[in-house]
Amino acid sequence: MTMKSIFRSSLLAVALLAGATAAQADAIDDITTAGQINVGVFADFPPFSSASADMSLKGYDMDVAQHIADTLKVKLNPVAVTGQNRIPYLTEKRVDLLMSVGYSKEREQVIDFAAAYAPYYIAVIGPAALEVKGKDDLGGKSIAVNRGTLEDTSLTEAAPATADIKRFDNYNAVIQAFISGQTQLMVVGNDVGAQVLARQEELKPEQKFQLLTSPSHIGLNKNEERLKKAINDAVAAMLADGKLNASSEAWLKTPLNPENLKD
Numbered sequence: 378m379t380m381k382s383i384f385r386s387s388l389l390a391v392a393l394l395a396g397a398t399a400a401q402a403d404a405i406d407d408i409t410t411a412g413q414i415n416v417g418v419f420a421d422f423p424p425f426s427s428a429s430a431d432m433s434l435k436g437y438d439m440d441v442a443q444h445i446a447d448t449l450k451v452k453l454n455p456v457a458v459t460g461q462n463r464i465p466y467l468t469e470k471r472v473d474l475l476m477s478v479g480y481s482k483e484r485e486q487v488i489d490f491a492a493a494y495a496p497y498y499i500a501v502i503g504p505a506a507l508e509v510k511g512k513d514d515l516g517g518k519s520i521a522v523n524r525g526t527l528e529d530t531s532l533t534e535a536a537p538a539t540a541d542i543k544r545f546d547n548y549n550a551v552i553q554a555f556i557s558g559q560t561q562l563m564v565v566g567n568d569v570g571a572q573v574l575a576r577q578e579e580l581k582p583e584q585k586f587q588l589l590t591s592p593s594h595i596g597l598n599k600n601e602e603r604l605k606k607a608i609n610d611a612v613a614a615m616l617a618d619g620k621l622n623a624s625s626e627a628w629l630k631t632p633l634n635p636e637n638l639k640d
Contacts, residue, residue, distance in 0.1 A: 404473055404597070404604040405449070413452040416442045417472040420457035424571045424628040425477055425495065437628040438476040441494055441595075441612070444620065445474070448611040464488065467596060474608070475596035480640055489599050491608040493592035494621070496629070496637035499528050501585040502555070502570050503562040509585040515540045521551045521560040531588040532564045556580060564588065567629060574630040584631060592638045 408414045418426045418438055426436040434455050446453035456472050466472045467488060479497065480490055501520075503509055509518070516537035522529045524544035532542060543560055545551045548569050555563035556577055562585070565573075574582055595608050615621040616635065625633035 404601045405607065408449060408451055408473055408604075411451070413454045414442075414446050414449060414474065415454045415456050415472045416445075417458040417463050417466050417475040418442065418455050419459075419477060422477065422568070424575075424630075425568060426455075437495060437624050440624040440628075441615065441621070442474070442476060444615055445595075445608060445611045448614075449607060464596075467598060470598070473597070473604070477593045478596035479591055480594055484596075487599075488596045489601065489605060490594040490596060491605050492612050493594050493638040493640065494612045494615075495593035496567060496590070496625070496633065497593050498567050498590040498637055499531050499564060499588045500567055500570050501562055501564050501588065502573065502582050503585050505581040505583050507561060509562065511586055512536060512588075514585075515562070517541075518562055519543060519560040521545060521554040521563040523548055523551050523565070527589070528564045528566065535588050555582075567631075571629045571631075587637075590637055590639070592640060 418434060420434065421427055422436070422438070424436050425438040426434050429435040439455065442455065443453050456466070458466050458472070458475070463472075463475050464484070464487060467475050475488075477495065477497075478484070478488075478490065480493075484490075501509060501515070509515065512535040515535070516539040519541040520532065520536065521543050522532050522545070524546055529544060532540075536542060541560075543554060545554060548565065551563050551565060552569070552573055554560045556573070563573075567584075570584065574584070595612075597604055597608070612621070615624075622633040625631060
């Protein structure tokens with residue numbers, strides 16, 4: 378074998394070794410090497426994530442993302458995303474994870490889902506003094522809802538014909554109708570509801586019951602089993618030691634019901 382042949386064989390061996398190493402590398406390796414995990418979050422999605430007084434993002438999602446970063450022993454780098462760009466950000470590896478992703482069969486064709494970590498549900502909210510335990514009790518009640526939303530559809534399907542459903546064009550109008558007494562009840566997602574529960578001390582509003590449950594998952598790229606296991610283990614640990622419940626009480630203003638984490 379000539380020196381040129383030996384040199385070419387050595388280059389081929391190096392190339393094959395590099396290819397094998399690249400094939401074995403995964404998101405955990407990349408995150409560890411970078412020393413940080415890039416997490417896609419909505420920048421204005423209280424109480425899950427929104428800017429605080431010092432302009433850092435705070436909320437339920439941020440608590441969970443920070444715990445995952447701590448588990449992996451890396452820095453958390455939140456990346457602001459929108460509903461339109463967040464899936465491309467993930468598949469293009471501009472972020473490693475996405476928070477607050479609802480499961481769907483269509484999305485499952487493109488990305489993977491870790492275990493549910495956040496409750497998302499549609500709730501009937503009313504003053505503590507008003508007794509409402511189930512959908513039959515909605516009869517004869519005036520109820521504010523955002524027109525044309527999933528809340529509207531769910532309420533329309535559940536409410537008796539005698540319910541007085543008042544539809545508004547945005548959530549601010551729904552909230553104002555409720556707190557001003559224009560309606561006795563309102564139907565909103567728990568993200569909107571948490572803000573009302575936190576701020577209306579005189580009205581003493583409370584969640585009466587849930588109309589629909591659709592928990593949020595953490596999204597990640599396909600075929601990242603090590604990262605998926607690390608996320609699932611981190612969420613399970615937060616459930617076991619009460620940290621997830623503490624975040625729920627702090628941000629969602631209600632204790633965490635593990636049943637709300639089931640699809």
